[in-house]
Amino acid sequence: MNNEKGKDEMNSDKDGKKKESTKARDFKVGYLARVEGEGAMYVKIVDGTVKDARLKIYEPPRFFEAFLRGRRFSEAPDITARICGICPIAYQMSSIHAMEYAAGIRVGGMIRLLRRLVYCGEWIESHALHVFLLHLPDFLGYASAIDMAKEHKDLVKNGLAVKKLGNDIISIIGGREVHPINIRVGGFYKAPREYELQQLLERLDHAKDTMVDIIGFLARLEYPDFERDYEFVALKHEDEYPFNEGRIVSNKGLDIGVEEFEEYIVEEQVEYSNALHSRIKGRGSYLVGPIARYNLNYDKLHASVKSISREIGLGCYCSNPFKSILVRALEILYAIEEASILIKKYRMPDDHYIDVHPSNAVGYGCTEAPRGILYHRYVIDGNGMIKEAKIVPPTSQNQKAIEEDLYHFAQWYVNLSDEELVWKCEQAIRNYDPCISCATHFLKAKIER
């Protein structure tokens, strides 16, 4: 790790009190670890006051929105999946919903059920990756889950078993866990047989017990007492905890249809990052992801999940980003239970897809990726070819909130030693499970020459 310490070695005395000093401390973490993709962090402290906090994203842009031009509408799910190997289902789902919107078609029945089920798989897999392999080592003081496994073998093993279960749901429905091949606009290439999914039921029951224990364990961890007044943004559906459908709402009055996204949310380019920053017009930063979903959709969780969240004292509202690990664990539990319910309802359909042919239309799609809402818009010409594409991934929406957290958080802990403060700040970034691979590919400036 490129930890370059500032000019001033230490700024605090033995009692942790800040010494008067006119020197500046800069922190740079050149390569953030345990995040997906390449990013860096920069914090500047002058006289014990944080002056600047930045999340830099320098992962090279890959220009997906340009490649999509001139491709057939049906190619979007496979191409956009390649934006992110950690949440390919989210990209496939947002793109197929956008194409179906453009064609004026709503897909229901067993196809809808399978989409929800495969999304459960992705949430379980992606959240388990983050909770057990990326985030938990921070709380327990290890550099990685592999180091953590030396003393917490069962915990890591159980976490990996939960993660594998998520992957297995994706593989059965999608064909493989990374970049699944079975998802198409209108449905699936092939529907799984009932027994293929039912064989997972026993493991889902077992995983549920595992997660209940793990949530109890996580609740006993020590959390920094850090809360902020965020604007939370998530999908909201009448009857369900949201995956694929719903209106985009916030705790501060936003309530819009998916097609209104760009009227209310703007993207800005900043010079130091290869990803665009999003903000709500007339206001500012906002937060998407597990905590936002949880706060806005608590009433749609299963009773059993709600009762556990009461037991651990989390309740129906969380504004401490460090507790996102708890919320993710609760969402894993929800997704496990939901998967079980869906599998029991599932009957192999006669038609595994509906013919969809968008033409001369604009399509909008927004679904709940594990890290928050993922927005797609496509302009389709008369031959079904993509004329224009716009994609706004969750991490670029969270960037501004991450920087503000970093700013306040570094101030909060300004008396810590450099090394401790850097770790704490890294942890503050990891709270958001930032997927930098996703966030980067959307730099609009200077697309090819």
Place this chain on the structure above:
Amino acid sequence: MRSNGKSGIRRRRYKLAVWKFASCDGCQLSMLDLEDELLMLADSIEIAYFLEASKSVVRGPYDISLVEGSITTGKDVDRIRKVRRVSRYLVSIGACATAGGIQALKNFRDSKEFLSIVYAKPEYIDTLDTSKPISEYVRVDFELRGCPVNKYQLLEVISSFLNNKRPNIRSHSLCMECKRLNNVCIMVAEGVPCMGPVTHAGCNAICPSYRRGCYSCFGPSESTNVASIVKRYRDMLDEESIVRLFRTFNAYAEPFREVKRIE
């Protein structure tokens, strides 16, 4: 240090590093997707540099480096050269690292797009305008194909290295895998365009098994006859669709990159 059971010869634990260039993270994630094998793997090899998984970094040199992603910036050219210098054995993993990935589509932008047949190499005005495989810049000891790689093949590559043997990775076409699975040929029986005949094996023919045509995540197989399959596609597709079929995740791999227009 650990002892090598039978011979009693002590040998140092090998050090593994995982590097990322322009990519989606999916191939390195495949290593973390080896849920049943990961801890065992970590026992037999020291995971010395793997930023997606660990904040601790053990200094090089490394015995084996897995490289994900393609080279798209000048900085990354320098970085891959450094990686080569600190690596005894360098394996590029996935379509970005072995063929330039989907982002290599920009390599074609200088040509008159789909409508002129050119067997020419694309003109590179500036390396930054291209996305190229690792092997264009440094010596690569082994290339593991796939978008994404097959995680069990990744395990095979690592364990072959540990056991000082050649990885058992077949380079024949996907059709062989399909036949072994007893799939009915989707192209012959249903007239669905399938890239299986020109595609490198490795995924276990998932697409045909799910009744869709292969779209060549693994790129060209060892000896392909692209011209011949293109002739066959003409019964099913128009010229532009044929070109698009080859212009995906392995578009820049030879001989796929030569498919531009068919006269």
